[in-house]
Amino acid sequence: MSNMAAIEVLNLYKSFGENQAVQGVSFDVSQGEIFSLLGPNGAGKTTTISMLSCLLRPNEGDARVMGHSIRTDAMGVKSVLGVVPQEIALYEDLTARENLSFWGKMYGLRGLELKKRVGEVLEVIGLLDRANERVGKYSGGMKRRVNIGVSLLHKPKVIYMDEPTVGIDPQSRRSILDSVVALKDQGMTVLYTTHYMEEAQELSNHIAIMDHGKMIACGTHDELVKLVGGQTRIDLTLHMDDGKTIDAWRDIEGVTHVAAENGTIAVLVNDSNIVLPKLFEAATNHSARITSVAIREPNLEAVFLHLTGRALRD
Amino acid sequence: MKAIDIAIKDLTRSFRSAFAIIFMFGVPLLVTGMFYFMFGNTAENGGFDLPKTKVIIANMDEGGPRFQVNPKNIPGGREADTMGDLIVSILESDEMADLIEVSFARDPETARASVDIQQAQVALIIPPDFSEQFADMEEGKAVIEFYQDPTLTIGPAVMRSILNRFMNGMSGVKIAVNVFIDEADTSDYAMTGLVVQQYLDDSLALSEDMEGELLDIRVPVSEQKNEAEQSENLLLTIIGPIMGGMMVFYAYYTGASTAQSILTEEEEHTLPRLFTTPTSQATILTGKLLSVFLTVGMQVIVLLIASRLIFGIQWGNFTSVILAAAGIILSASSFGVFINSFFASTKQSGVLFGGILTVTGMMGMIKIFAMNSAIANKMGDTVSMLVPQGWAIRGLMQSMNGEPFNSVLITALATLAWSAAFFVIGVLRFNRRYV
Numbered sequence: 160m161s162n163m164a165a166i167e168v169l170n171l172y173k174s175f176g177e178n179q180a181v182q183g184v185s186f187d188v189s190q191g192e193i194f195s196l197l198g199p200n201g202a203g204k205t206t207t208i209s210m211l212s213c214l215l216r217p218n219e220g221d222a223r224v225m226g227h228s229i230r231t232d233a234m235g236v237k238s239v240l241g242v243v244p245q246e247i248a249l250y251e252d253l254t255a256r257e258n259l260s261f262w263g264k265m266y267g268l269r270g271l272e273l274k275k276r277v278g279e280v281l282e283v284i285g286l287l288d289r290a291n292e293r294v295g296k297y298s299g300g301m302k303r304r305v306n307i308g309v310s311l312l313h314k315p316k317v318i319y320m321d322e323p324t325v326g327i328d329p330q331s332r333r334s335i336l337d338s339v340v341a342l343k344d345q346g347m348t349v350l351y352t353t354h355y356m357e358e359a360q361e362l363s364n365h366i367a368i369m370d371h372g373k374m375i376a377c378g379t380h381d382e383l384v385k386l387v388g389g390q391t392r393i394d395l396t397l398h399m400d401d402g403k404t405i406d407a408w409r410d411i412e413g414v415t416h417v418a419a420e421n422g423t424i425a426v427l428v429n430d431s432n433i434v435l436p437k438l439f440e441a442a443t444n445h446s447a448r449i450t451s452v453a454i455r456e457p458n459l460e461a462v463f464l465h466l467t468g469r470a471l472r473d
Numbered sequence: 474m475k476a477i478d479i480a481i482k483d484l485t486r487s488f489r490s491a492f493a494i495i496f497m498f499g500v501p502l503l504v505t506g507m508f509y510f511m512f513g514n515t516a517e518n519g520g521f522d523l524p525k526t527k528v529i530i531a532n533m534d535e536g537g538p539r540f541q542v543n544p545k546n547i548p549g550g551r552e553a554d555t556m557g558d559l560i561v562s563i564l565e566s567d568e569m570a571d572l573i574e575v576s577f578a579r580d581p582e583t584a585r586a587s588v589d590i591q592q593a594q595v596a597l598i599i600p601p602d603f604s605e606q607f608a609d610m611e612e613g614k615a616v617i618e619f620y621q622d623p624t625l626t627i628g629p630a631v632m633r634s635i636l637n638r639f640m641n642g643m644s645g646v647k648i649a650v651n652v653f654i655d656e657a658d659t660s661d662y663a664m665t666g667l668v669v670q671q672y673l674d675d676s677l678a679l680s681e682d683m684e685g686e687l688l689d690i691r692v693p694v695s696e697q698k699n700e701a702e703q704s705e706n707l708l709l710t711i712i713g714p715i716m717g718g719m720m721v722f723y724a725y726y727t728g729a730s731t732a733q734s735i736l737t738e739e740e741e742h743t744l745p746r747l748f749t750t751p752t753s754q755a756t757i758l759t760g761k762l763l764s765v766f767l768t769v770g771m772q773v774i775v776l777l778i779a780s781r782l783i784f785g786i787q788w789g790n791f792t793s794v795i796l797a798a799a800g801i802i803l804s805a806s807s808f809g810v811f812i813n814s815f816f817a818s819t820k821q822s823g824v825l826f827g828g829i830l831t832v833t834g835m836m837g838m839i840k841i842f843a844m845n846s847a848i849a850n851k852m853g854d855t856v857s858m859l860v861p862q863g864w865a866i867r868g869l870m871q872s873m874n875g876e877p878f879n880s881v882l883i884t885a886l887a888t889l890a891w892s893a894a895f896f897v898i899g900v901l902r903f904n905r906r907y908v
Contacts, residue, residue, distance in 0.1 A: 212749045237751040244749075248742035252486050264478045265750040309746075 165190040165225060165317050165348035166211065172219035173206050180206040182372040183220070188350055188365070190316075193343050195359035196352040197459060198369035199469075204352040205245060207369070208321050211350070212242050225316050238267075241310030245321040247302045248309075251295035255286050255305050258294055259312060266313035276312050283338075284308040300331025307338060317348045324358065336362060356459040368463060375466050383462045390415060391431040391454060392461040395424050395438065398448040407441040420470035427464050475752050479760025480767055483734055487768050497727050497772045501719040502779060505712060509784055512711045525574045526628030528564065529593040531584040532557040532577070534603040556607050556615065556643070557599040563639060564597075572631055585620050591851075594628045596620035597636070607643060615643070624851040713787075716780045717869040718838040720773060721862050724801050725830055727772050728809030731765045733826070735903065736819045758903060762896075765806045773798050773805075789872030793881045797868035800888035804861040807892040810899035814906075837862025841870075861891040 166188035173181040181203045188194040196204045209215040211222050213233040221228055227235030249258050259277045268276055281287045284304040289297075294305060303323060310318055320339065324332045339362055342349055353359055359366050360380055367377040376383055397404060408426060409417050413434040416427040428434040431454050442449050455461070464470055487493050534557025564575050576593065578584035584596035598618035600606075607615040617636065621629040738744035738761075747757050777798060780786045788794045812829060816822035837860045839853035857863030868884040 214745055214748055234751050234753070237749060240749065242746065242749040244742055244746055246742040248746040250482070250486060250741075250743060252489055253482070257485070261478065261482050262746075262750070265475060265747060265752050267751060 163190070163226065164188060164223075165192075166194070166222065166350060168207075168211070168220075168222045170220040171207065171210055171217045171222060173203075173210055173215060173217050179372050181210070181217075184367075184369070184372075184374045185220075186365075186367050186374065186377055188348055190348050191343065191346050192364040193339065193349040193351055193362045195363040195366045196350070196369055197354065197356065197359040197366050197463075199354050201371075202354075202369040203372040204354075204369055205321055206372075208242075208319050208350065208352055211236075212240065212319060213237060238313075239316045241313065241315035241318040243307050243310045243318065243320040243323050245323075245325060247299075247306050249294045249302060249305055252293060254291050254293050255281065255297070255308075256290040258305060259308060262309040263312040268313060276314075280308040280311050283311065285334075298331075300327050300334070303327055303331055303335060304338075307335065311342075315347065317350065318342060319350045319352075321352050322354070323351075324353070324355065356463075360459055366459065368459070368466065370463075370467050376462065380459070383459060384457045387427070387457045387461045387465045390427050390429055390457060390461065390465065392457065392464070393426045393428060393431055393435065393438070394451075394453040394455065395426065395449055396422060396451040397424060397442065398450045399446060401445070401447075404442050404445040404447040407445060408438055411437045411441065413437075416464050416468055418464055418468065418470040425460070425464055425470050427461055476756050476760035476763055479747075479757060480763035483731070483761065483764030484767055484771075486734075487731060487764075493730075497723065497768075498775055498779070501716070501723045501776055502783065504719050505716040505780065505784065508715045509712050524628070525572060526595060526631055527576070527593040528573050528595045528597060528632060529576050529578050529584045529587045530561060530564065531579070531581045531596065531598045532561055533581070533601045534558070534599045535601045536604050556604040560597070560599060560617070560636075560639060564635070569635070573635075581618070588620050588622055591622065594622050594625050595632045597632075607647070615640075622851075624854060712784050713873050714841045714870060716776075716784065716786055717788075717873065718841045718866055720776045720780070721801055721805070721865045721869065722830075722834040722838060723776075724769050724773055724805040724865075725808060725834060725862055726826075728765060728769045728805035728807075729812060729822075729826055729830055730809070731768045732761075732806070732809035732813040732899075733819060733822055734764070735761050735813060736816060736822060740819060754904070758900065762806070762810060762900070765809055766802060769805045769809075770802045773801050787873070788869070789875060789881075790878075793872035793876075793878060796878075796881050796885040797865075797872040800868045800885045800892075801865045803892040804865050804888045804895070807895035807899065808861055810903070811895035812899075814899040814902035833860040834862050836860045837864075837866050839863075841866065861888065861895070864888045864891060 164187040166186075168184060168186050171181050171184045172179075184203070184207055186194070196207060198204055206215065210217045211224065211229060213229050213236050217229070221230050223229070224236045225239045227239065229236050250261070253261065256277060259280055260273060263273045263276055278287070281290045284307065286301060286304060286308075289301070294302060297305070307320070307323060310320075323335050323339075327335075336358065339349055339351065349362075351359075351362060363380065365377065365379055366383060367374050368383070369375065376386060405417055405419065405424060408414055408424075411434060413429045414426055415429065416425075418425045426434075426438065435452070435454075439449060460470065534555045536555040561575075563569065564573060569575075576587075578587060578596070581596075581598040584593075584598055587593040588596045596618075598620065600616065600618070603615050603617070606613040617640075619629075619633065619636065621632075735744070738747070744757075748754065777788055777794065781788065789797075812826070813822060816825070837857050840857050840863075857866065864884060864887050868881055868888060871881045871884055
């Protein structure tokens with residue numbers, strides 16, 4: 160039993176009209192690991208998680224969560240699962256304690272057990288002293304913590320966390336990332352979706368990179384980085400560029416990918432020592448000025464750039 | 474059990490909102506209270522204006538034995554040559570001027586036609602042999618044709634009361650004359666006219682305070698002992714229907730806005746989260762619907778009791794009130810579920826709710842506010858039956874009016890049919906949306 164995958168995803172497809180949201184996604188998540196789905200917005204991460212939560216029915220394929228099929232045993236899946244949705248899904252006019260108590264009942268907890276678990280979760284999320292305040296009065300970070308707390312009430316074996324750090328302050332983000340690691344340490348399996356490369360890199364045992372509904376790579380961080388080979392990523396900023404410099408960079412030998420991203424140009428190169436002077440030369444030739452340069456070790460951003468030709472945050 | 478948990482959670486949320494409390498309980502009582510004070514003042518001063526009843530008379534009476542009535546007993550009246558003239562004189566008298574508006578037709582057909590086209594509310598047709606028949610002490614049968622708009626109640630009732638009183642008096646005259654002829658010597662027969670005149674004068678003199686006695690407006694309390702109570706009862710006949718209408722109107726709003734919580738939860742993302750818990754969709758929907766029924770139920774019960782305590786409105790006997798209240802609760806709740814099932818978001822519903830509920834609510838209440846207008850009353854009777862609010866109000870009014878249990882039951886069953894249709898359609902649509 161311990162060798163059984165916590166989550167087995169087998170060739171999932173989901174479309175909404177003409178839009179193919181998920182196309183043949185397959186992966187396994189071992190028990191007790193953190194598995195991240197990494198990809199830009201619209202990559203199909205939330206649709207995949209929605210199918211794995213039995214919120215959406217796949218057009219094709221199946222998945223098993225702790226042995227329960229999402230197609231034939233939705234209640235079985237839901238009973239072993241805790242879901243932290245991307246949005247805050249709480250009743251703002253109820254207190255944190257009332258919220259937890261209600262959601263606990265929905266997970267089948269009653270009486271003393273419910274009361275005990277609500278108290279424990281309030282302690283875990285650090286809101287015991289403010290438990291009787293209405294959630295509507297909480298800060299964004301506090302709401303996020305309650306949002307996570309709800310999914311922990313019934314001590315699930317598997318937790319899905321769908322971009323839980325979107326739109327919150329760095330302190331709350333740090334707290335959430337720490338809590339994810341703590342959940343793993345308690346033996347829970349975490350399926351984590353994010354479009355922040357750093358989060359996936361920090362937390363995950365395994366990472367699946369998704370783009371346009373497809374899974375384009377899957378493995379450990381090191382395995383994925385190896386896909387880039389010995390390539391280096393150079394991030395540059397340009398002044399007075401009319402677009403011709405970037406085109407010229409693409410033609411330089413040793414440059415494999417160039418992508419513009421929020422004013423920064425990410426360039427993937429085989430050997431930075433040889434290519435970097437050529438980048439300056441091309442900029443000068445086109446009357447542009449390089450105002451900053453950063454040479455980075457290969458990371459998931461570089462992997463994504465290597466695989467898709469686009470920066471992760473495009 | 475989970476369905477009840479969901480319902481209790483929704484109730485907690487609903488009743489935690491001050492706005493909802495004011496809207497559900499405060500506003501209906503406040504509106505009724507405004508009417509109460511508005512009409513209360515006039516009722517206490519005895520100044521309540523009953524609209525005049527339009528009466529058209531076709532007096533075809535050709536006369537018979539001549540009677541002269543003392544005009545001093547008919548203020549503003551005139552001498553009467555026939556029994557028909559006498560009736561006309563009474564109806565045209567100053568005392569009647571506040572109650573009825575008299576016009577004349579040249580023949581019975583014209584008089585009836587005036588009622589048919591609603592130019593008049595009552596037609597009185599006095600036949601050519603009316604005086605003749607009245608004068609026939611042995612076998613005479615004097616009959617006046619009373620032709621009325623069947624949709625009206627108060628105006629024709631006033632007229633009937635006036636005529637009954639008059640005809641009773643005339644019957645008394647006949648009896649008095651018969652007794653006089655039986656008892657008197659033939660030499661005294663010449664005094665017959667004097668006896669008749671004396672009886673007639675006495676009879677009419679008793680009618681000086683006719684207006685107060687003519688209004689037989691039924692009130693919830695069984696006895697009217699004094700003037701203050703009479704005034705209070707008259708007030709309740711106005712306030713009761715208004716409170717009933719307000720209750721139904723706002724119960725439908727509550728039903729719709731509580732059912733809207735299904736859409737709200739979808740937008741707050743709590744509904745999808747509920748679907749990720751090991752709780753079946755049927756249980757979740759049952760819980761949501763239960764909360765709608767319980768919220769509307771609580772509102773109706775509180776309003777029934779509060780209006781009884783505050784305004785003294787008597788809603789009828791217990792079983793009838795229960796039936797009528799159940800009709801309101803079921804129809805308001807299911808209507809809320811029904812209309813929400815057609816909306817994709819609260820933005821959409823917010824725009825359309827007000828319009829739909831106001832229009833259907835006003836259609837349902839049209840009879841309450843048009844009870845003194847013949848045309849509107851007749852139209853309102855039909856129009857109100859086109860919307861569920863009309864049936865809900867009808868049941869409550871029947872209960873208030875003390876109508877037989879079977880009548881209330883039939884209306885409740887009709888309301889139940891509306892509710893069942895709304896409920897089934899609403900639930901099917903919501904089921905289809907979330908499966």
